Amino acid sequence: MGAEFVALSLTPILIGVCVSVACALPGNFLLLRRQALIGDAISHVVLPGIVVAFLLTGTVRTGPMLLGAAGAAVLAVIAIEAIRRLGRIESGAAMGVVFTAMFAGGVLLLERSDTSSVHLDVEHALYGNLESLIWLDATGWGSLIDATALAGLPVELPRMALALLVVGAFIALFWRPLALSTFDEGFARGLGLRTGPLGLALVVVSAIAAVAAFDAVGSIIVIAMFICPPAAARMMTNRLGHQVAWSMLFAALAAIIGYVLAGYGPLWIGASASVSAAGMIATVSGIILAVAAIAGPHRTRGS
Amino acid sequence: MLGDALLLQLGYNATLVTVGAALLGVAAGVAGTFLFLRKRALVGDAISHATLPGVGLAFVLMVALGGDGRWLPGLLLGAAVSAAIGLLCVQGLTRATRLGEDAAIGAVLSVFFGFGIVILTVVQTMTAGQQAGLEGFLLGSTAGMLRSDAILLAVSAAVVLALVLVLRRPLELAAFDPGYAEATGWSLGRIDLVMMGIVLVVTVVGLKVVGLILIVALLIVPAVTARFWTDRTGHVVIIAGAVGGVSGYVGAAISAVAPALPTGPIVVLVGFLLFLVSLLFSPGRGVLASLLMHHRYQRRVHMRQGLLALAQGQPIFEALTRRLMHRAGLILPDGVATQAGQAAASKALLDETRWSLVRADTSFAAAATRYDGLTPIEDVLTPDQLRDVDGRITAPKVV
Numbered sequence: 295m296g297a298e299f300v301a302l303s304l305t306p307i308l309i310g311v312c313v314s315v316a317c318a319l320p321g322n323f324l325l326l327r328r329q330a331l332i333g334d335a336i337s338h339v340v341l342p343g344i345v346v347a348f349l350l351t352g353t354v355r356t357g358p359m360l361l362g363a364a365g366a367a368v369l370a371v372i373a374i375e376a377i378r379r380l381g382r383i384e385s386g387a388a389m390g391v392v393f394t395a396m397f398a399g400g401v402l403l404l405e406r407s408d409t410s411s412v413h414l415d416v417e418h419a420l421y422g423n424l425e426s427l428i429w430l431d432a433t434g435w436g437s438l439i440d441a442t443a444l445a446g447l448p449v450e451l452p453r454m455a456l457a458l459l460v461v462g463a464f465i466a467l468f469w470r471p472l473a474l475s476t477f478d479e480g481f482a483r484g485l486g487l488r489t490g491p492l493g494l495a496l497v498v499v500s501a502i503a504a505v506a507a508f509d510a511v512g513s514i515i516v517i518a519m520f521i522c523p524p525a526a527a528r529m530m531t532n533r534l535g536h537q538v539a540w541s542m543l544f545a546a547l548a549a550i551i552g553y554v555l556a557g558y559g560p561l562w563i564g565a566s567a568s569v570s571a572a573g574m575i576a577t578v579s580g581i582i583l584a585v586a587a588i589a590g591p592h593r594t595r596g597s
Numbered sequence: 598m599l600g601d602a603l604l605l606q607l608g609y610n611a612t613l614v615t616v617g618a619a620l621l622g623v624a625a626g627v628a629g630t631f632l633f634l635r636k637r638a639l640v641g642d643a644i645s646h647a648t649l650p651g652v653g654l655a656f657v658l659m660v661a662l663g664g665d666g667r668w669l670p671g672l673l674l675g676a677a678v679s680a681a682i683g684l685l686c687v688q689g690l691t692r693a694t695r696l697g698e699d700a701a702i703g704a705v706l707s708v709f710f711g712f713g714i715v716i717l718t719v720v721q722t723m724t725a726g727q728q729a730g731l732e733g734f735l736l737g738s739t740a741g742m743l744r745s746d747a748i749l750l751a752v753s754a755a756v757v758l759a760l761v762l763v764l765r766r767p768l769e770l771a772a773f774d775p776g777y778a779e780a781t782g783w784s785l786g787r788i789d790l791v792m793m794g795i796v797l798v799v800t801v802v803g804l805k806v807v808g809l810i811l812i813v814a815l816l817i818v819p820a821v822t823a824r825f826w827t828d829r830t831g832h833v834v835i836i837a838g839a840v841g842g843v844s845g846y847v848g849a850a851i852s853a854v855a856p857a858l859p860t861g862p863i864v865v866l867v868g869f870l871l872f873l874v875s876l877l878f879s880p881g882r883g884v885l886a887s888l889l890m891h892h893r894y895q896r897r898v899h900m901r902q903g904l905l906a907l908a909q910g911q912p913i914f915e916a917l918t919r920r921l922m923h924r925a926g927l928i929l930p931d932g933v934a935t936q937a938g939q940a941a942a943s944k945a946l947l948d949e950t951r952w953s954l955v956r957a958d959t960s961f962a963a964a965a966t967r968y969d970g971l972t973p974i975e976d977v978l979t980p981d982q983l984r985d986v987d988g989r990i991t992a993p994k995v996v
Contacts, residue, residue, distance in 0.1 A: 330700040331639060334707075381825055381882055386699070387638040387817050394814035395869040398862035401736060405858050416736065420810075421714045514714060518707035525700050556715070567722040569715045576711025583704055587694050595695045 297434040303557060305429040305448055310515075310549035310575060312454040313507040316461045317519035318545035320500040322538050323465075325524045326476045331389060332497060333520030336504045337513035338393040339370040341419050342400030344508075348414060349407055356453065356509070363505040370396060371497060421572040422512025424553070427451070450510040457506035464499045465538075468492065473534050511572050518576035519545055526583040529590025548579035602850035610747045611853040614739045617751035618806050618849035618864070619842045622815060624758040625803060626841025627765070628795045629816030630823065630834050634772035635789070638820075639702050640687060642813040644793075645800045646706035647683025648676035649713025649809060652734050656720055666720075667730065669746045669805070676734075677801045683709050684793055737808035737864070739849055740856030746805065753802045761795055765834070768792055773830050806849065808861035815841060818868040825879040844868035896921055897971050901945060903927075907934050908946035948974050951986050 317333070324330055340363040347362025348354060370392050377388040401416055431437065431446030438444070465472065475482040475489040482489050504516045527540035552575030557568050587593055605612040632638055655675025656666040664671075683705050690701035717731055730738075742750070761768075770778040771788040779785055796816065803812045823836035848864030855863075877884050903918040904927070913919055913932055922928045927938035934942060951974045955961040967977045975983065 325700055328697050328699055330697070330703045334642075334703055377821075377876065380884055380887065381821065381876065383821055383824065384633075384636050384638070386636065387633050387821050390638050390642065390813055390817040391821055391869070391872060394811050394818070394865055395872075398811055398814070398865040398869070401859060401862040402866065417732070420735070421711075514707060514711050517703060518711055521700055521703040521707060525696055525704055528696065529694060565722070567718075570718040573711040573714030573718065576707055577715055580704065580708025580711070583708070587690060587696075590694075593694045597695075 297432070300435055300437060301430065301432040302428050303553070304432070305451055306424045306427050306571065307550055307553050309427055309448070309451050309454050309510055310424060310553050310571070311546045312451070312458045313511050313515060314519045314523070314545035314549040314575070314579075315542050316454070316458040316503040317500075317507060317516055318523040318541045319461050319465050319538065320496060320503060321520040322524040322527070322534075322541050323472055323476050323496055324500060324520060325528065326534075327493075327496075329497075330521050330525075331386070333500060333504060334517050335370060335374070335389050335393040336367050336497075336501050337508060337516045338397040339366045339400075340505055340508050340513065341416075342366050342396050342403065344414070344419075345400050345403045345407070349403065354414060356449075359509065360505055363508065364501060366396065367498075367501040367505070371494075418512065419508070420512050421514050421570055422508075422510060424511050424515075424571040424575075425557070425568065427510060454506055454510060457503055461499055461503050464495070468495070472496065476534075511575075514576050515572045518579050519548075522576075522579035522583045523548065526579075526586035526590070529586040529593040532592055544579070544582050548582055549575055552576070552578040599851065599854050602853045603847070607853050610742060610744060613747040613751045614742055614806075615846060615849040615853065617747065617754045618739070618860075619846035620751065620754035620758050621799070621803050621806060622819075622841035622843070622845025622848075622864070623838040624754060624761050624795075624841070625799045625812075625815040625845075626819035626823075626837040626839070627758075627761045627834055628792070628799050629818075629841070630820040630837040631768045631772045631792050632796055632816055633820035633824075634833075635792070637698070638817045639699070639813070640684075640793070641796050641800065641816040643687050643702040643705045643709075644680045644684055644797055645804075645809045645812045646713075647686075647709040648680045648801060648804060649710055649734070650716055651675035651677070651679025652731060652804070653713055653716030653720055654679070656731060657716065657723070660723060669743075669749055672731075672734075673801050673804065676804055677797060679709065680797050680800060684797065733808075733859075734804050735808050735810055736859035737804075737806050737811070737861030739806055739852055739860045742805070750802065750805060757795070757798050757802055760798070764791060764795065768795075769830060769834065806845070806860055807864050808859065811861040811865045814865040814868060815844065818865070818872050819844070822868070822872045822875045825875040825882045840868065840871050843871065894971075900925070901971060904938075904942045904945035905949060907938060907942035950990055951983070954986050954989055 321333065324332055343363040343366025344359050346366070347358040351358040373392045374385065374388045377383055377391060378385050404414065404416060427448040427450050429447055431443040433443065471482065471487050471492055474485070475487055475492055479489050500520070507516050523541040523544035524537070526544050527537045530540045531537050553571050555578065556571040556574035560566070560568055591597070601607055602611065602615070605615060629638070629641070632641060652672050652675055655672050658675070659668060659671050660666040686705045687698070687701045690696050690704065691698045720731060767778070767783055767788050768791070770783060771785055771792070775785055778788065799816070800809070800812050803815060807815055819837040819840035820833070822840045823833045826836050827833055844864050844867045848860060848867045851863050851867070852858060852860040875883065880886050899915070899918040899921055903913050903922045906913050907928070913922070913928070919928065919932060922938065923930060926935060927941055928934050952968055955974065955978070956965040956968055964977050978986070
């Protein structure tokens with residue numbers, strides 16, 4: 295646990311924790327509102343948004359990518375709502391039509407255009423490349439207070455920390471209205487809360503978390519973290535505050551254990567190469583959920 | 598070139614794949630309709646993502662046993678087993694815990710997919726895994742398929758389609774009228790199980806064609822598309838099957854001409870195109886039809902209000918009403934009624950008077966429910982009844 299750890303593993307783990315917590319936080323409310331699959335839909339439609347942004351600007355800089363992804367997310371929400379109303383189609387099916395079509399469009403655009411010069415492909419979009427976000431300038435724990443070394447931090451870390459900050463601030467600021475409108479929308483509206491814009495804001499904040507995370511770790515962690523930690527936390531308690539705290543703990547645990555298992559686990563059993571960290575983090579979050587579903591004190595309805 | 602592909606002129610393999618994809622599309626469209634009508638469309642997404650660990654583990658196992666890891670039947674068997682475990686997890690989480698089905702679906706699909714990715718990275722480090730081509734299961738790849746695989750695809754797609762058609766009756770019953778199905782002795786739980794089994798088989802057969810990320814589209818899009826064209830039980834199933842079949846057929850044909858592109862997205866986009874056309878142009882529920890209907894309704898309301906105003910000698914100020922009535926030759930540009938306008942106005946007033954009498958009389962309760970301010974009363978009452986009503990209009994005048 296020395297210099298090598300700081301340079302090769304510390305930053306990916308920190309980024310993983312930021313991603314996981316940033317997704318798990320809004321996930322709590324989406325889960326309670328029965329909108330758990332919004333995270334799934336958002337992370338699929340981000341792909342065409344990013345591809346279109348790349349085709350328009352010719353770069354993979356963060357600004358255009360984020361704009362493209364956000365635009366695609368908004369377009370998807372509008373399209374889902376339009377199909378649901380016009381065709382009187384159940385929202386799950388409307389969602390299925392929109393996100394598969396947009397993802398398919400994104401894949402074809404990607405395959406048709408020349409992206410060989412940049413790091414943009416379908417596999418990367420699905421499971422990212424957490425392992426590559428290493429901190430080459432680090433020489434040991436001392437680098438954490440060394441300004442020149444800190445300047446070499448992978449850009450994903452401050453970006454993800456910022457996203458986490460935005461998400462956290464939103465949840466903290468709107469805690470009471472969010473809780474009220476989640477549990478009793480009619481009552482919240484009676485108090486004069488504007489539940490419609492609030493619900494949309496929650497989706498937008500989720501999209502911010504998803505888009506920021508997408509670039510660093512791919513969509514699979516995003517979907518897992520929107521759902522698994524909050525779902526496991528839901529089995530632990532009946533109080534919203536406690537549930538959110540549990541979900542943050544579970545998310546961070548999944549990120550750390552998952553990364554360590556992916557990076558070092560194969561070495562322990564004698565294999566030479568590591569396995570996908572994104573996949574392993576999702577797997578660990580699933581194991582946490584399974585344990586909670588089997589042994590959580592509040593796992594059944596009405597307990 | 599594409600013409601050749603569509604006419605099945607690209608050789609034996611491509612023909613088998615195209616026909617297989619079409620059969621698969623029909624089966625997926627029909628099976629997906631039942632899933633859609635039971636409001637469980639996205640369960641298919643959990644099932645399909647849950648196939649990935651099975652594919653990877655089957656490859657590892659077959660290589661460990663000294664065989665060829667790419668043997669398709671073995672891979673598909675592995676896919677089916679892990680998809681079944683995923684399905685059980687969804688049902689277990691929904692039944693035994695407080696989680697909703699949406700959360701259970703999301704949890705299973707992301708965790709199984711994540712675990713599958715872990716296995717895929719293990720496969721890539723194996724010497725036999727370098728050209729495993731398991732990535733083809735993510736988005737589908739039909740180009741350069743082995744002869745035996747193409748035959749397997751076509752035959753299994755035909756078998757699935759036959760299975761769906763044989764089991765159609767109970768599935769239809771459960772989808773369209775669950776109450777009646779239970780009353781006539783079917784067990785809904787068992788029918789749902791059969792439905793999930795069929796969806797699972799469709800998914801597994803479709804892995805190589807559409808890929809596990811997008812196969813759910815082949816289950817949902819045809820059913821949603823069909824809903825735009827009809828409300829009748831049998832017709833929804835037939836149209837969905839046709840949409841699915843066309844998507845599979847055209848998608849596979851295009852893919853045969855453009856082998857560099859993954860097949861799945863093409864199939865899905867062909868289906869989506871059919872959906873878009875339906876969304877815009879289908880009669881009844883389509884956007885265009887809705888707009889036209891709204892437009893027509895708006896004109897009728899304006900016309901009616903204008904005529905009633907004329908009959909009561911009130912001036913009309915509303916611009917659209919004036920324009921409509923002038924175009925119909927009912928008023929002059931200055932708002933004065935023409936002869937035809939006066940006739941139409943007094944007829945509208947008579948209609949309204951008759952209606953108000955009918956609605957006040959409880960013995961006409963059934964007819965009164967048809968009142969919407971637009972329907973002429975002659976459409977609702979018989980001439981005898983009308984005479985009766987008219988008698989009452991004049992009665993007060995006599996007194």
